[in-house]
Amino acid sequence: MSKGKDRAQAKRIVQEQLAREKRRKVTLWTSVGVVFVLVMAGLIGWSVAAGQEQDNAGKLTVPPVAVDEGTAFARGSGPVVVDIYEDFMCPICKEVETMTGPTVKQLVDTQKITVRYHPIAILDRYSSTQYSTRSAGAAAAAAQGGKFFEFHEALFAQQPPENSAGLDDAKLVEIGKSVGLDQTFADAVTGKTYTAWATKVTDTASARGVTGTPTFFVAGKKLDSPTPQALTAAVTAAQG
CATH class of the missing domain: 3.40.30.10 (Glutaredoxin)
Incomplete structure (x- = not known):
């Protein structure tokens, strides 16, 4: 009986370790996923801002207060x-x-x-x-x-x-x-x-x-x- 109990306890310990390892992996990959999403969001935001700046640089906007055909x-x-x-x-x-x-x-x-x-x-x-x-x-x-x-x-x-x-x-x-x-x-x-x-x-x-x-x-x-x-x-x- 003692040996049976020892084997059962050892099995339980192994199962708990496996469960903890599984949870750790899930947490790790969840964190990686969150970081990835944040990085991508940042890159997209930067890309949009850079694109808007480039669009503005190429778009002719004349100040309404300018005179002499908008030049002065x-x-x-x-x-x-x-x-x-x-x-x-x-x-x-x-x-x-x-x-x-x-x-x-x-x-x-x-x-x-x-x-x-x-x-x-x-x-x-x-x-x-x-x-x-x-x-x-x-x-x-x-x-x-x-x-x-x-x-x-x-x-x-x-x-x-x-x-x-x-x-x-x-x-x-x-x-x-x-x-x-x-x-x-x-x-x-x-x-x-x-x-x-x-x-x-x-x-x-x-x-x-x-x-x-x-x-x-x-x-x-x-x-x-x-x-x-x-x-x-x-x-x-x-x-x-």
């Missing part, structure tokens, strides 16, 4: 139109903006000119992240948020050097928030809403004879030397 952002209501084509990666654009900006503002404030800013992207080759295109698109988003001119000044104030990565999207969003822009602006920057627009306006500028930045036109005539004195003289001449 205007300030002022004076009779003489001054068009300024600039690239936020262009160091000379920053220098000219610093030099002529106060004169442009004074001419706007005295209702002598309407200035139209054209952010274009001709210097993508001087950054590793297409900064010219990204910053032009961000400027369009800022214009749609009613803060183009504030963002314009802030971008030049924090201009990255040529042959660098440029400011990343997070920094562009940060600058936007510093001038009062909200989450709609941030979403437009990270979602590449105006990437195709930046490419389109650059092509339009080229078709209009713009071969470099900065380029100024006063009443449709190119200003060869965009100094404060030359700009004021050209505006006076255009007034007749």
Whole structure:
């Protein structure tokens, strides 16, 4: 009887071990399955987000506030139109903006000119992240948020050097928030809403004879030397 009991106990122990092992395997494969589902969900989510970003980058969305066939952002209501084509990666654009900006503002404030800013992207080759295109698109988003001119000044104030990565999207969003822009602006920057627009306006500028930045036109005539004195003289001449 003792031997029979021993065999029965041994059999029971083996069965319990087998049951525990079966439960362990079920738990393990259940965990693996959950992890797999979560990973796949993450990959699908990332794929969808990446696809949406790519779709936005290829979809032409023109900011409703843009003027001049959707290529520029205007300030002022004076009779003489001054068009300024600039690239936020262009160091000379920053220098000219610093030099002529106060004169442009004074001419706007005295209702002598309407200035139209054209952010274009001709210097993508001087950054590793297409900064010219990204910053032009961000400027369009800022214009749609009613803060183009504030963002314009802030971008030049924090201009990255040529042959660098440029400011990343997070920094562009940060600058936007510093001038009062909200989450709609941030979403437009990270979602590449105006990437195709930046490419389109650059092509339009080229078709209009713009071969470099900065380029100024006063009443449709190119200003060869965009100094404060030359700009004021050209505006006076255009007034007749």
